[in-house]
Amino acid sequence: MNYLNLSPGAAPLVVKVSEGDIGREISFTLVEDGLEYSIPTGSTITCEILKSDGHGTSIPCTWSGSVVTFETTEQSTIRAGKATAELRIVNGADDIGTANFILAVEPRPINADTDQTDSSYSQTGDAGDVWTLGSNGTPSWAPSGLDASSATAGQAPIADGEGGWAWGDIEAGDSVPTEVKQAILALFQNGVYTRDDMSDEVAVIQSWATEVTAISLNKTTLNINGMETQTLIATTVPAGGAVTWSCSDTTICTVSGGVVTPMGINGTCTVTASCGGKSATCAVTVSGFATLVSISATYTQSGTVYDTDTLDSLKSDLVVTGTYSDSSTATITNYTLSGTLTEGTSTITVSYGGKTTTFNVTVSAVPVPETIALEAGTITETSSIGTSYDACKATHAVRYRTVEPIAVNIGDVINFSITGVDDTLGIYGLWFDSDLNYTGVHFDSWDYAGTYTVDQSYPYFGFACRTQNGQSNINASTAILTATITR
Secondary structure (H helix, E strand, C coil), rough: EEEECCCCCCCEEEEEECCCCCEEEEEEEEEECCCCCCCCCCEEEEEEEECCCEEEEECCEEEEEEEEEECCCCCCCCCCEEEEEEEEEEEEEEEEEEEEEEEEEEECCCCCCCCCCCCCCCCCCCCCCCHCCCCCCCCCCCCCCHHHEEEEEEEEEEEEECCCCEECCCCCCCCCCHHHHHHHHHHHHHHCCCCCCHHHHHHHHHHHCCCEEEEEEEECCCEEEEECCCCEEEEECCCCCCCCEEEECCCEEEECCEEECCCCCEEEEEEEECCCCEEEEEEEEEEEEEEEEEEEEEEECCEECCCCCCHHHHHEEEEEEECCCCCEEEEEEECCCCCCCEEEEEEEEECCCEEEEEEEEEEEECCCCEEEEECCCCEEECCCCCCCCCCHHHHHEEEECCCCCCCCCCCCCEEEEEECCCCEEEEEEEECCCCCCCCCCCCCCCCEEEEEECCECEEEEEEEEEEEECCCCCCCCCEEEEEEEEC
């Protein structure tokens, strides 16, 4: 099956017939952009042939789906030589498109016992391995030392992982030489490198069409005077690649979308545009600013700094000032910090524009959480009003606290559970008290277990229960609070 490309500019396929070959059926599968082309319903297709003697002939075609067929006529093969031909697709009044090919009419066959040299034969081979051969029968663009005779149809030079090359099937992620990709892609788009058993390779080859092979900038050097901005333009091959920008020294200038902005000091840096693994650079020189003489740092510590904090967390309390050769000063924001935060006094270095200064910071070690575990049974009743109480006279009938006073502080986390309770008579929850007269009492949500973060300091804590469901009396003497305090 021959594959014929409808894409504009595609190199024409060569179809060979013999002189005087009449009634030979020739079929093409039409492709466009690497995919089979579906011929519109109602279309009429003709094969227009311009013979080597300048005379033309037209042959009606039949078609189904994407396959077009015609038979050679006496006029189409009457004269040896190359005839230019095209399949013309018309739908109603609309000219849908054309696909070009060469009809190579070879002289009538000579006797079978006539000697012929290899040079009498075409080097194109079969569809699928046509690209493995150059004009002399060996790879004209394959890596050195790779033997074309060992390749089978549909294979390409693939990196072998050991610094060499080997013939192999094309798969996603393969390392294929750029020149090989370009040659395969060109033939694939022309319909030559399409095979029925290549469904896995088609997507890979199609992806090469948009793969960036080069990137360039409109300028390789850039001189900026003062606070002016200048713009670099990146061009990718093929066009439209997504370009990322970077600068080697952002204290000299920054770059965004190709716009280069100076940062207020003289110096040099390199701007790089990257796309698809390719990159291009521009050397930038910034001048016209007063020379930076020195920098100073004023650090006003506003809170506790821990040895696990980052250096950038210090910047909110830090002011860096630059002094210049014209006696002017300016606040600097794009400085860098270096050093290590360790318990005690740490010296941190500020760097900017080739100048440095230092400041000191007081650092504390991160406090290790203290865990207090309450064993079951260490709770005692403290309510002076007894274990039984009328629900209509008091909300909280029974309160319990730790045997020894255990204070809780803001931020403490209590993991607790209350067991041994009769939830048909009462409901239970954590209780905190500022004294034992039940003034300043605070109750957490009524629950039997959970985690509670203390929001106010208390010298005592425990649990309380209250009646519910219309019960007039409760007894919580069997209840047990088990808790762990992490502070």
